[in-house]
Amino acid sequence: MAKSILVLAEQLRGGISDITYEMLGAGRAIAQALGVPLEAVLLGSGTSQLASSLGAADKVFVADNPELDLAAPETVAEVVKTLVDKTGADIVLVGCTNVSLGIGSILAARSQMPLVNFCRAIKVDGGGLVCTSQLFGGKILSDVKLADGRGIIGVYPGAFPIEQGRSDRTPPTEAIDVSVQPSKIRFKQYIEPASGDVDITKQHVLVAVGRGIQTQDNVQLAEELAQALGGAVCASRPVIDQGWLPLTRQVGKSGMTVKPRVYLAFGISGAPEHWEGMQNSQCIIAVNTDPKAPIFDGAHYGAVADAVELLPILTEKVKMRKG
Amino acid sequence: MNILVILKMVPDTVEELNVSADGKSLDSEFLRFKLNDPDEHALEQGLILKEKSGGKVTVIALDAPEVDDVLYTALAKGADRAVKIPVSQAGLGTKATAKVLSDFFSSGAGAVTPDTLVLVGTYAIDDLEGELAPMLAVHLGLPYLGVVSSVAASDHGLIVQKEFAGGLRGEFEVELPAVLGIQSAEKPPRYVPVAKVRAVMKSAKIDEVEIPAPTDTVCLDVQRSYKPEAAGRAEIFEGSPEEVADKIVDALAKSGVI
Numbered sequence: 206m207a208k209s210i211l212v213l214a215e216q217l218r219g220g221i222s223d224i225t226y227e228m229l230g231a232g233r234a235i236a237q238a239l240g241v242p243l244e245a246v247l248l249g250s251g252t253s254q255l256a257s258s259l260g261a262a263d264k265v266f267v268a269d270n271p272e273l274d275l276a277a278p279e280t281v282a283e284v285v286k287t288l289v290d291k292t293g294a295d296i297v298l299v300g301c302t303n304v305s306l307g308i309g310s311i312l313a314a315r316s317q318m319p320l321v322n323f324c325r326a327i328k329v330d331g332g333g334l335v336c337t338s339q340l341f342g343g344k345i346l347s348d349v350k351l352a353d354g355r356g357i358i359g360v361y362p363g364a365f366p367i368e369q370g371r372s373d374r375t376p377p378t379e380a381i382d383v384s385v386q387p388s389k390i391r392f393k394q395y396i397e398p399a400s401g402d403v404d405i406t407k408q409h410v411l412v413a414v415g416r417g418i419q420t421q422d423n424v425q426l427a428e429e430l431a432q433a434l435g436g437a438v439c440a441s442r443p444v445i446d447q448g449w450l451p452l453t454r455q456v457g458k459s460g461m462t463v464k465p466r467v468y469l470a471f472g473i474s475g476a477p478e479h480w481e482g483m484q485n486s487q488c489i490i491a492v493n494t495d496p497k498a499p500i501f502d503g504a505h506y507g508a509v510a511d512a513v514e515l516l517p518i519l520t521e522k523v524k525m526r527k528g
Numbered sequence: 529m530n531i532l533v534i535l536k537m538v539p540d541t542v543e544e545l546n547v548s549a550d551g552k553s554l555d556s557e558f559l560r561f562k563l564n565d566p567d568e569h570a571l572e573q574g575l576i577l578k579e580k581s582g583g584k585v586t587v588i589a590l591d592a593p594e595v596d597d598v599l600y601t602a603l604a605k606g607a608d609r610a611v612k613i614p615v616s617q618a619g620l621g622t623k624a625t626a627k628v629l630s631d632f633f634s635s636g637a638g639a640v641t642p643d644t645l646v647l648v649g650t651y652a653i654d655d656l657e658g659e660l661a662p663m664l665a666v667h668l669g670l671p672y673l674g675v676v677s678s679v680a681a682s683d684h685g686l687i688v689q690k691e692f693a694g695g696l697r698g699e700f701e702v703e704l705p706a707v708l709g710i711q712s713a714e715k716p717p718r719y720v721p722v723a724k725v726r727a728v729m730k731s732a733k734i735d736e737v738e739i740p741a742p743t744d745t746v747c748l749d750v751q752r753s754y755k756p757e758a759a760g761r762a763e764i765f766e767g768s769p770e771e772v773a774d775k776i777v778d779a780l781a782k783s784g785v786i
Contacts, residue, residue: 217692275698278662278672303675303692306650307709310658314626314666319747320658335751341653342541345554347753349656359658389671389703393687398695410785434785446569446712452695459675459691459711467783469776474541488783490776491762497544499756506779507762508772519773526777527786 207239207332207354211294213285214247214259215305218395221258224300224362229261230369231327231360232298236263238329239354246288246381248273248281253378260372268383277390282311284383289316295355296334302362303459309357320357321349323477325364334358342476343499362458363481402453403437409466410436413456413483414444417472417493417512421449426516427471433523439463441479457482471512475500529583529681529704530644531574534629534660535602537561537592537617538652545755552750556618561593566649572713573679574647575606581681584608586638590617590628596734597725604720604728611637611735621746622657628739629660630667637737640668640705645686650674650709657748661709673700674709 210232215222229245236243245262247255250271259265266288273280285308289297299309301323313320325346326337333352339361340347405411412431414424424438431438438454445455456463458478468486473479475491475498483489484503491504492512501507508515539545540560548555574585586609587602589595595617599610615628632638646668648661665672677697678689685703691711692698702708765775780786 275700278674279665303690307659307662307672307674310622310662311666311672313658314623314663321748322655322658338656339756340656340753341539341545341554344541344545344755345547345753346756347552347656348751350749350751352749389685389706390673391701393699393701396689396697396699434780436785442712443565447716455695459677459693459695461694467780467785476541488779490779492776495542501762501764502756504762506765506776508765508776510769510772515769515773518769519776522770522773522777523780523786526781 207241207295208293209242209244210236210296210298211285211289211292212243212245212262212298213300213305213308214245215300215302216247216249216252216255217304219251219255221255222300222302222304223367224302224360225259226261226367226370227362227365228298228300228360228370229259230367231365233261233369235296235327235329235334244292244294246285248276248284250274256378257375260374260376261370262376265376265378266381267378268381270383270385272385273383275392276385277388278307279311280385280388281308282315285312286316288381297357298360299357300362301359309359313357318355318357319351320359321351322359323361324358325361327358339477342474343480361477363484399451399453402451405437405439405454405456406461406463408437410434411439411463411465411468412436413439413441413468413470413473414512415441415470415473416443418444419513421447423513424449426513430516430520430523433520433527436465441473470500470504471516473500474498475503529577529581530641531577531583531585532638532644532646533571533574533585533587533607534646534648534664535567535571535587535589535598536564536649536652536660537589537595537598538564538654541653547753547755552753553619563598564649564652566651566710566712568717569713570647570649570710571602571605571607572715572717573710575718576714577679577681578606586611588613588629588632588638590615590620590625592617599734600729600732601720601725603732604725605718609735611737613739614736615739615741619745620742621748622655622660622663623747624742624745626660626663626667627742629664631739632737633668635737635739637735640670642705644705646670646707647710648707650676650711657746659709661707665707668707670705670707671702672707672709673702675711676708677712678714679708
């Protein structure tokens with residue numbers, strides 16, 4: 206029988222990350238089904254105040270310590286492990302985000318708890334849990350059973366509604382004493398995103414290109430369509446990594462989160478890391494040569510076509526329609 | 529610097545993936561394998577570091593289809609040594625893979641020296657049990673940082689950049705020896721002509737280092753694997769490119785952007 210569920214709350218620069226509320230919502234549902242308390246742990250400076258927004262938890266453990274701001278993953282894993290040993294928590298939720306990446310894996314390697322990564326759904330099944338994980342770029346789902354209900358669950362951002370993890374009540378908090386060992390990894394400073402380029406988060410129309418655009422020259426075809434539509438060009442990671450567009454145009458996990466009225470995705474398969482950054486677009490139109498591309502599972506409109514062939518035709522038609 | 533880059537093969541998701549008759553694993557019959565994308569960046573970052581700061585680059589992989597080509601390509605790109613561990617990667621979870629690799633480091637064929645830097649792709653598309661880099665770091669007792677997109681040598685070790693979100697990055701100081709999970713190299717991975725790879729295949733050889741296969745291959749109970757609901761929401765526009773373009777223009781007009 207489960208004892209409690211622990212959420213590793215995530216904060217960056219004094220702000221609670223959305224993933225924290227997503228995990229609290231997901232955790233609340235399991236806690237209710239199992240009849241156990243939902244607890245959270247929040248680390249870093251100013252967290253005594255920040256903890257008040259985590260009212261979806263029955264209790265929040267707080268280590269208000271500046272040494273824990275952007276602490277090395279092993280340091281955070283150690284704090285969580287100590288807490289798990291103390292409270293007997295048998296389910297730990299950790300975000301599959303860039304900030305938290307690696308913490309769950311270290312915890313799994315150091316404890317007897319298995320980790321289920323990339324989780325998008327959690328169901329209570331008898332005394333155990335069944336977690337649904339998204340693998341192979343979103344092309345395969347796997348149901349994993351934690352028969353004894355013990356494990357670390359890596360929660361994929363955007364899989365659970367934020368609203369269900371928000372609450373107006375102020376949760377009881379308990380300060381935990383953490384002695385931070387000197388680490389071989391030390392945070393020095395933030396590097397702000399470059400400014401001066403088009404702000405893709407403010408565009409009504411985005412023309413996004415992915416691997417299917419094939420060459421740097423073809424990016425110009427997308428640029429022409431964006432101009433005709435009065436929007437801007439953005440891209441998924443492979444295009445940015447090739448240096449075909451600047452970092453400021455990246456949409457997805459490390460890049461921007463965008464919500465335009467129309468998101469046109471050309472040659473983008475729809476891997477989870479990209480989907481995370483554009484899923485809330487009002488209208489998604491996807492063009493890809495692969496009819497099985499995951500992007501079609503979430504897009505509103507789609508066409509199985511070669512982006513490079515379709516782009517110039519579409520640009521002409523848009524110009525004609527606009528007159 | 530003693531730079532070791534771990535290379536892992538993953539199914540090429542450009543090909544269609546099917547679930548095998550057991551309903552749990554991938555059907556291997558038509559699977560094509562390729563190097564995990566972030567691993568390719570880990571190799572590039574290792575080669576850039578070697579060029580800037582000196583040292584030796586060793587690439588290490590477990591056995592998998594097409595892995596020899598990947599190892600020879602790494603040598604052609606500038607790696608000094610390629611090691612293949614003849615333990616099949618098929619069916620091995622992250623925990624077991626980390627164990628095999630840590631055994632390699634304690635085998636005498638590879639050792640963690642004070643100037644050792646282990647580079648690993650920050651994640652792989654089949655990391656169900658967790659990421660390899662942090663698990664390997666625990667086995668080796670080394671510090672770890674992931675989602676790294678730039679690495680430079682400094683007086684005290686390394687200065688690295690880690691990606692957060694929204695284009696924000698953090699700069700960290702890392703003491704060696706260490707394990708880093710690489711998201712992307714500071715430059716796009718270099719291209720190497722096929723002719724050069726062929727030449728390397730004739731002149732160089734891959735070291736095979738025997739490591740005992742792990743007894744526990746996976747630690748998770750996968751009950752069922754399947755493709756996401758094909759139903760989807762997308763209304764698919766059919767027809768010639770002109771007809772498809774017309775329908776997209778109609779959709780754009782409906783959304784009020786033209």
